[in-house]
Structures are given as structure tokens and as C-alpha cells.
Amino acid sequence: MSSADSQSASQDKLNQARRSAGQLIMIRMPGTVLDEDTAQFLRDNHIRAVCLFRQNMVNPEQLSKLTADLRAVMGPNALIGIDQEGGAVVRATWLPAPPAAMALGAIGDVALARAVGSAVARGIKALGFNWNFAPVLDLNNNPANPVIGERSFGADPQRATELALAWMEGSLAEGVACCVKHFPGHGDTHVDSHRDLPTVAKSRSALDALELAPFKAARRAPAMMSAHIVYPALDPEHPATLSRKILTDLLRKEWDYRGVIITDGMDMHAIAGRYGVGKAAVQALAAGADMVMALGNRSTQEETLVALTMAIAAADELSKPGSELGSAALAARLTRLDGLAATYPCAAGAYLTESADERLMAAAWRRALTVVGNPQPLAAATKIRLLACADAAGDGVAEAGLPAAAVAALLARRHEVELVTFEDAESLDWATLPDDGKTVILASTTRLRYGEKARKCWRPDLHLALWNPFQTLDIAAPALVTYGFSAAALEAVADWLAGTLEARGRMPVPLAGNFTHGGD
Template structure:
């Protein structure tokens, strides 16, 4: 078997169509795997045509991947939005999670996408985690395990390969690996009971794929992040846990890798560590550097042929098991109702939260703009949320930004119900000592820790989630779920108790 570097490399595309130059590039380098992003997506018809062209160019072993987690992590605004993982964890009904992921996979299969980089299997034990948060099902390993495996079952049943991430766990970090190289300073025993538990169960269940984390775990490998660590990918995942599915890296363009290694060097290290597929995203020159380094390592024996043949076989098996054929499904039409129900099932109240009476005088306090921060949901600007609530109340709106210091005593003294809406966690002066009558926590569920007030938590702001929120405000939709973390001890992990080393 002749092995080409392109068989071991995943790339992204420059736009929404497969231009002749890119098609030739894929063929010349024997590339069989691509990851799609928002820049590649315009509408359903266009996306189906793009996937058809990709399969024609890359052949029957084409792997067409996307991040379609639900909640904030969606590239397809033309489809109804599935709930975030934490909304499903709050509802804690694995059957509902399975049904949602059946539908989520049907969306992808209808256009020919055969690989979904979901579900997130991280145990979010760090309340200040800047990148996982509501992308995780919760802070309890058992809860995360049952929901993540239900999600895998739902996607598998619909013919879409799932990929659990970010192994061996991104839930106990205060840094985002898109921007820095985090460390998790936990002992092996602590990792066994928390981060490892869901991933070990996934390995035993034979899930289709694992995605690696760009994080250093000194208890496992003091030198290399997991993506580049043979002790973690081969020693732990392959040898100890017996996993023989596909291992794909997270994007090698993230600064956790890009700031510390050359693209080519990192690609060779990851394949030598036991990864099957390197995600070489970004500029064409960075992709070519990866391909050239991997080619050289194949030719000089740095990467053993037996191991590479096993990787190619795993990838081809994945593509055969989950072919990239577009298959529209009549059940697609019932999915919007399912998603609306699922978002409503995740509604959570904290404290004695009650909605203002219909037609009453309400002051909405919200940020003028909610900027998207990397993978986080941007949230709604104050004016958009005001339009949503205007039909419910005698509404006035107070918009604030980082420059404002809010006078909560004065706001409450007006005799109106003060309703604070947040998306992210904003600890600037404006929210210091915030005392609204009701807090609408519309995205980051940990923002209830910053505001001393009764709260309603929705875990997201797409129209389906806002419909559930307004239903609760009208008294029509009950909030029956529970926070999937202990708000009295939200970040009290052993790792947090010991001093942290300087960031790398």
C-alpha cells in the first residue's frame, strides 16, 4: 500500500464552492478529509452541492466533517437550532438527548456530511472555563457519560460518525487552547475519577472517533500536550483502554500548538504519538508545510509504515461505515418542534424566580452589544432582546457597556421590576453588586454565580430558546430542569486548591 501524506491530513476550504484550483489541490495531494466552517455555508442547496463535489473529487473514502454540536456551535443558520449540551444535561433525559442527536444528524446527512465533531465529552468542573462551559453536558462525570453516549447513539443510528472531544478533557482549564497552551495540574487519581471517566466509557463503547486536546497534563506527560503525546494517545487510549477507532487532532492552527511548534513538526509529532489524522487548517502555505513534513517523515521512516497503514485503514473504515451520500429524510420536518420542546425542557430556575406580571412596568438592563468571544455565543444586543419582550410588558430599556457603572439602588427605586439579561460572564464595574429582581441568564450558565438574584437559565439565545424563555415569562412554559453543576461549589476541584504554575 502506497501511503500519501494527504491521506493523513484534513484541510479546510476557502469558500462556499469547490473552485478548480482547490479541487486540483485535493486530488494532487490525495486529500480525503475536509472540515467545513461558516465560510463554506450559505444555504442548504449550496451545501448539498458542495458536499457532492467534494465526494466526487476525493472519492468514496471522503470524510466531510463539521462542528455541529448544538447551542452556539453551529455553522448552519438556515436549520432550526438544536439545544446546547448543557441544556440537555439540565433536562437530564438521555432519551431526549438521543432524539435531539438523531435529528441533528439527519440535518447533516440530508446534505452529505458524514462526520460530526460532537459530542463534547469534557466534564466542566471549572466555572471560569472560557471555551467549554455550556458546550459540556455538565460537571458530573456520570451525567456527561450517559448523555454523550446517548448523543453518539443518536448520530450513529442516522448514519453520521460522531467524534467525542476533547480527550483527555478540557473541562478544568481557565485558558482557551485556541489562544494559549493550558495545563491541567491534576494527579492521575484525580483524572481517573473525573476527566477520564466519560472518555474511558466511550472507548469501551467503541465510538467512531476521538478528538485530542491541546493541553499539557503533567501527570501523564510533563513535556507534550495530549495531541503530541505518545504516552497519552498510544499508551493510555490505545494500549490501556484498548481503543481502535479513529484519533483526529484538534486544529493545529490553534495557538496552543502554533505558538510553540512548527506546523510540520507538530503534524509529525502527532502522527508519531498515535493520531490517525492531523487537522491542518488555515492558510494554504500552512497546509503545504504539513504535507511536506509528513511526506518527508514517511520517506525517511520517522513515521513507521505499519502504523500509517493502520491509520489509513481506520479512516477508510470510517468512511465506508458512514458514506458521504446526501439522504434527505421526511422526519426532517418534525425536527423544529422537537428542538423547541428540548430547549423548553432545559429551562432552569435558580432561587425563587417568578416572571413579572403581564403588562407590568419592567426595566430591562442589558449590554448594548454582546461580542462573540471565539467559540462563545454572541448573545443578543439589548435592542433585539427589547423587541422580544416589548409585547409582554410596559418596557423601558437601559443599555450598558464596559464604561458604565450601574446604580442598582436607583434602578430599583423607580418602582419597576428590574430585569437583568446576560449572555457571558461580565465582571466589569457595571455589574458589580448587581441586584435585579430577576436575572435572565441567556447563555453562560455560570453567570448566575455573579449576580445575587433569582434567575432563569436558558443555555442559549437562538429563536427556539427565546421562545421557551418568553413562554416561561407568560406563565405558559414550566422550568423543570436543574443546574448540571453545584452552584455552591462550582469550581472547587483539587486542581484549583493547589497553586498553579505560570502559563506556558
């Protein structure tokens, strides 16, 4: 073979490796339209998977056009993903607002969970999505968990699994693939993997009994997302996303899982900050992942593509039998991904059940209302001093919470309301509030737990926990818990306050030290 022929053959191998690399990553994109530069990037790199976020969405018409344009560029095997879990983690916010997983846990109705999963799927399918990164199978058994909370169906593995799998079955029946997450379990952490690398230091038997149980039961899920967490009992050296012991030995071999394995976002600090996105992407595929979520910017996406291209080309050159980056393993990955797209094709269309789904979601929010302690409805003449965070910003995972003014407007329908806002809980001095006989209501509109100052000094008459139910552990007051802040949840709160709705939800996680009215 001549030198020119050798160079041409080498370039062909690199081109083929680059093509494979492109089909094994999912990217995020800027903007609300598919501009020509992004479209050409998708074409040049044979990328078939995109995840869209709030920054990509304006209204149904715009979003439907965007997904249609993406399908036209990426082809019939396109995978267009979204995080439409429910509660605070939704992207298409104009769709009927699904209750959070923990709200469904508080209701405990498997048929309702299935119906909600179906309704979520109908809404996003009409917009052109075929892959939803839900439901969450994490068991939130750690009240200090900063990122899961109400996204979990509860702490009991059997009940949470029944509800989550019913939700998934509803979605699959409507033609939208689910991706259960975050394997092997993100519920018992006090660190957010978006910011650092958590460790769950439990024995294998303890993991089997709790964290692993829902995922083992979900082996029929079409896709599973790995967690950026170290589980020393399973692999003391690598987080699950980069662990062959976890993704291949446990999930593929021990459990015989045959669906798609996709990583969580590789731009998260637990991975990018420690390993680098390119190196980590190679390690994830070598560990057994099928697709890498390259959700960074164009620069990190290029870095990921280059690293995967070189690793795939090198593996092909070495022809190592059984290599996770060799041709046989790549073909198996592409077959799984093609199968996912073929079974759950993108098929945008009219959303014919929106009104019925709106009623379904509203009824679910009402059934989820849960009391802690013995809170009482308010008489119409009650004068209220409302305390709330001025700006409940989003955290990159969840959407922004309620502005304080929205809660004040809700209460002002029946009451005279004085609004007191704070930037953060530590900035509010409880002693400065006048003792004038007004009923003091605290509305918690962020996921953040309260600090020592609030726990020691704050004594509202009523706590409206409108997001994270574990905040009821921090404030010595009777509480009404909604597990979310959708318009339907707020209407339920208004009816409860007026005494026309009973709160019948049951907290699906253990709360130690619950407070009764007037307790310390």
C-alpha cells in the same frame, strides 16, 4: 542503479509520502463554492477530509452543492466534517436548533438525548456530512472555564457519560460518525487552548475519577479528538495532542481504543504558537494520531504537508520497526480512516423529518429551563428596563449571540421596554440607572463571565442567563437559565415570563453561592 534511476526512485518515494500525508490531514477551505484552485489542491495532494464552518454556508441548496462537489473531487472515502454540537456551537444554523449539551444535562432524560443526537444527524446527513465533531465529553467542573461551559453535559461523570453516549448512539444509528472530544478532558481549565496552552495538574487517580471516565466509557466511539492541554500526571512534557504516552500508551494500549484519533485544530495558539504547525503535525502522528486537523490557511496547510511528507519519507528510508511514521503504521491509519468513511458514507438526500425534529428540539429547550434563586414571572403591566450587551459577537468556537434588540423585541410583546446597552460590562455604571420603579432585567447574551465591577454593583431584579449558566455566580439576582439562545429557547423564556410554562430543569453543575431574590 544509475543516478537517473536513483533520482526517479527517490522522487517516487517522495510522491508516495506526499500522497500519504494528504490522506492524513483535514483542512478547512475559504468561500462557499469549491473553486477550481481549491479543487486542484485537493486532487494534487490526495486530500480526503474537509471541515466546513459558517463561512462556508449560505443555505441548504448552496451547502448541498458544495458537499456534493467535494465528494466528487475527494472520492468515495471522503470525510466531510462539521461542529454541530447544539446550543451556541452549530454551523448550519437553519437546521432545527439542538439544545446545548448542558440543557440536556438539566433535563436528565437519556431517551431524549438519544433522540436529539438522531435528529442532529438526520439534518446534517441530508446536507452531505458524514462526520460530526460531537458530542463533548468534557466535564465542566470549573466555573471559570472560558470555552466549554454549556457545551458539557454536566459535572457528574456517570450522568454526563450516559447522556453523551446516548446522544452519540442516536447519531450513529442515523449513519453519521461522531467524534467525542476533547480527550483527556478540557472541562477543568481556566485557559482556552485556542489562545494558550492550558495545564490540568491533577493526579492520575483524580483524572481517572473525573476527566478520563467519560472517554474510557466511550471506547466504542468511531473517533476521538485530542486536546491541546498538558496533563503532568500523564505526560509532564507534552500536550495530549503531541503525547505518545497519552495517545498511544494510554488510549491505544491501556484502553485498547481502535477508532480514529484526530487532533483538534493545529492552528490553535496552544500548538501553532509554541511548536509551529509543521513540526507539531509530525509530532502528533509520531504520538499516535491518525489525522491532523490542518485548519489554517493554504500556507500553513502546505507547511503541514511538506513536514509530514519529509518525515514519512525519512521513516520509510530508515525502515524503523514499529515506527509511528513507517509503512505499517501508515497502513493501519489509512485502514481506520477508510473504515470510518465506509461505515459512515456521505449520502446527501432529502431531509424528511425536519418538522418533527423542529418540534423535538423546541420541546427539549422548554424542558431545560432552570431557575436559580426564586425568580417570578412578570405581570402584563410591568415596565422593564432591559440591560444587554450591544453586540454579542462569536468567539471563533461559538456562533454570535443575540443582539440586544432581539431580546428587547421578545419582551416588548407584553411589556413596555426601555433598552440600555453596553459594549462591555466594565463600561456600564450601575449608579447612573434611574430609580424609577421599573423592573430591571439583565440579559446575558455572551459566554464571558462578569468582572469585579458587575459582581460588586449590579443588582437587577431578574437575570436571564441566555448562554453561560456560570454567569449566575456573578450577578446577585434570581435567574432564569436557558443554556442557549435559539428561537425555541426564547419562546420558552417568553412563556415562562408570562407564567404559562414552569421551569423544571435541574442545574447539572454545582453552583456555589446561589443568590435568592434581593440577596447580596
